Amino acid sequence: MSNAANAIFTKIDINGLTLRNRFALAPMTRVSATADGKATEEMKSYYERFAKGGFSLLITEGLYTDKAWSQGYIHQPGISDDAQALSWRPVVEAAHKHGGRVFAQIMHSGALSYANGYREGTVGPSAIKPKGTQSESYYGKDEFLTPRAMTDEEIADAVDGFADSAQRAIEVAGFDGIELHGANGYLIDQFLTDFSNERTDHWGGSTERRVEFLLAVFKAVRAKVGDAIPLGARISQGKTNYYYHKWQGREADAEIIFGALADVGADFIHVTEFEAWQPAFEGGSESLAALAHRFAPHIPIIANGSLHDLVRAEEMIDQGMGLVAIGRGALANPDLPRRAEATLDLVEFDPGLLVPVANLKARELEMA
Template identity: 40%
Template sequence: MSEVFKHATLGNIELSNRLVVGPMTRISAEHEGEPTELMEDYYTRFADGGFDLIISEGVYTDRKASQGYQYQPGITDDSQQEGWANVVEKVHGAGAAFICQLMHAGAQMQYNRFYEHPKGVSEVRPKGVPLSMYGKLENWTKPETLDEGDINQIMNGFVGAAKRAKAAGFDGVELHAADGYLLNQFLNTEFNDRKDQWGGNLDNRMRFLLLLVKAVHDACGEDFVIGMRLSQITVTDPDYQWPEGEDGFRYLLEKLRDAGLAYVHTTDTAVNRKALKDSDKSLAQVASEVEGLSLIINGGITENNMEDLAEQYPDALLAVGRKALVHQDLPLRLKDGLDIHELDPTMLEPKATLQHELNWRKINLSD
């Protein structure tokens, strides 16, 4: 594990190893969106366990249509910001850096206490069915199409949330443009059938993302890390591909970098899955070739392949989800050569809450 435990940097963040806690929805905030003591303990345990960088679960950005799940945390008012400041203080005190992932659910809204109907890039329902572990919803609701006023409001919501994240002490923000949520919907031609400046060719479909990165960069400054999580696939469609393939993805990354993006966080079912149309390369492979843009890779990373991936991507950080859920002290266990276990799906059943996880641990594990 010598490559995994090499010193690394992400922007101005210094790291003693390359393992990152990836963002995972935990629906364990207060009903009004404030972080709870359970969340403080949850994130701090990762830091105590040897992770030097943690990315939060997706946090909603406005008090309109951005919330996607009941008991999802937000960062839209003073109370939520103060709650996150307490979490950040605990995480920093345990020695880890903390990045806030900002998300707008878009058409994949399963619950929202502010707005009855989801807002989508176009009037297109997601494929498949909602995820039961995040709340009960039998079928997706047909979204309302964003108008220009909505788009301006969403932009302002993200920028305001980023400023609040910085004020709360976070080391940066990650803009969630993966998995079929709103930012991803702009890029996805099955979600986006607009005929205006926000749809059609790639330049139009990526316009909002570029403007958003620049706006957050201008609002938060050079010393605040801005990243973006990107995927082709969505939570209910594992087969979607961007029509522009490898060249289009590289072009998107270069434009995002030029707008002020510090890193891209690629995610797929496997890091090296040949995912792009008419290409034998993965998202991670293309992203690793773009100069001046740091990289976090995610997708099927385990104790069995992480050293090889660290060698293949010598400048990348490795984000883990499932293995981190099982062992919040994963880096320490790897260093000590202790056994690493598989995720038991019942840990996240019937819902992916922290209380269900704690109940599972009491029954199945001894710390």
Template identity: 35%
Template sequence: MSTTNKEMTPLFTRFSSERLTIKNRTVMAPMTRGFSPNGVPGADVRTYYKRRAENNVGLIITEGTGIDHPASISGDTIPLFYGEKPLEGWKEVVKAVHEAGGKIVPQLWHVGMARNIGDVPNKDALPIGPSGLDFSGSKVTESMTEQDIHDVIEAFAKAAADAKRIGFDGIELHGAHGYLIDQFFWQQTNQRSDRYGGDLVSRTRFAQEIIAACRKAAGDDFPIIFRFSQWKMSDYKAKLAETPQELERFLKPLHEAGVDIFHCSTRRFWEPEFEGSDLNLAGWTKKLTGKPVISVGSVGLDGVFTSYDEAGTASLDGLLTKLETDEFDLAAIGRALLHDPAWVEKVRTGRTDELEAFQKDSLHQLY
């Protein structure tokens, strides 16, 4: 194997936590692709993930996968994480990634009120949310009942057990960007008066119970990554926590429920989260919980990822500095790695002049 470029050492040191060891600090960020007809990942999806593992990505987090609930996703090419054929497809993906020397976890997903009435694959399934409110606050459906909540929690737990059974290295729970779990966090979409609503801490109860159920289903040795964000797809300026003190109150119950690693989603990893400190969201999360964290947001590119415009390559100096000072533990790469499967290996071996700019066409094919 070729030698790692010394300048890149902070990105290519081994990572070890209580339940997960990774050969370096690079993570493939979860990115919705929609190349799984009828929810089944095929040979092209398998090769897509394997190619990143072959090029030294430390940990792959799959695109969002629909849990076993009729309203979990919107679209008939989004991969499912239940049923014989989808799980067999994922089993082959895991096998290919492991054979290439990588590690992989599925992102388990329920879109909640981001689903429209009549969406495939289950046209008759109404979207669900804590209060049946869309992102503008308009009433669309009835609030989830306690039975609805129980059913979703059980579906997440079943997916966690299946992930372990077919060989995945852990799971990631998608609690970010305004999808179902995040809809419980956000006061604008959660106006419940029962134990799943109320103040910021009370609004974490749904997530707490999902985390605990996944831990019980998959066992004490199985890593649980939890992705969260301040921003929503409908509101980039939204904040769950306006201060470090509020963030600590939000994170503590999730930490205690059993999260191993927090995946802190921001649009630009280099931006401070709160005034008076240079720490980003991941940095604050690590400081407040003591848990390992993944930082993400336009790594290696000069354009914000949520714009989906073309973006040029950018210096990694700021990323390396933050890793070297232990602000965060792992760096998730999205669009740069989507377009260039060899991005990590090129960086590792000092071939940064070969890195490719992100092209919008990359969204419509599997490199």
């Protein structure tokens, strides 16, 4: 496939931050933090491998934002206080040492929370039980709870949780940027999605209203971190508990959602689908990444989904996407960018890595 002359190996700038190539590590929850949500020495070694292996940008696993209802999983890392934030400093410094940059992905699980050390029960936009079942890979074994519908005050508190976490991520941990987790069925996506948001107030109804929570979070975070910090959001149609969801408004919804992110000043948009190149909607031709690029033309798009197929990855860059984010392919090949540059074969991902639980495995750390 590739050699160093290809666009995928060229630099890109995100709001003044220069990334050495177009390969990003996709965010992956590995439920390996301490019980009180701190990053560990093992996690430092794990993340460091990707920077050493040539990834220009590492996006962390989703970090919970507050000590109310944001935590999703046992051993999920958080960024809800300074001690948790400080535990990420060595991770960021290790990545910097190898020329990598690191964005904190901040997330609130809402109705999809499996386990929360701070509060009983779950909350969401509406009292609707999530589809599907919990995954054993994240210590899940039960049905989802039916969440309680959030009050206006709880919505405001959740927004503040994102904003304060983002500030800690920058000022205490030293992260290079922030990704809001607006995808995969978590709280921001619960607001965005028709079947989990039946509110009739400011936060529900039309797509324009369902996107309001994302925009409120974005603006609150921007106010705390300032204009100079790279700030963007991850968006998907599918959910971890319901992969096949499609936006009912199709391209019109894409225009509202991606257009709103462009208008509010997002520095990047990260779009994920199972196979990033597939048409987003039945009978359509453009992928979700292509639609994001069309409706937010001046913003780097990070495309994700089975792009360890490097021919597809290069096509994404050639079509104008800013970066490709690689998940499973990176777990199998922490040095994927270096391998691609040297035209070496890639190791196939072994799903056994994530069972019985998706925590870090000794064999991964041996690859450090």
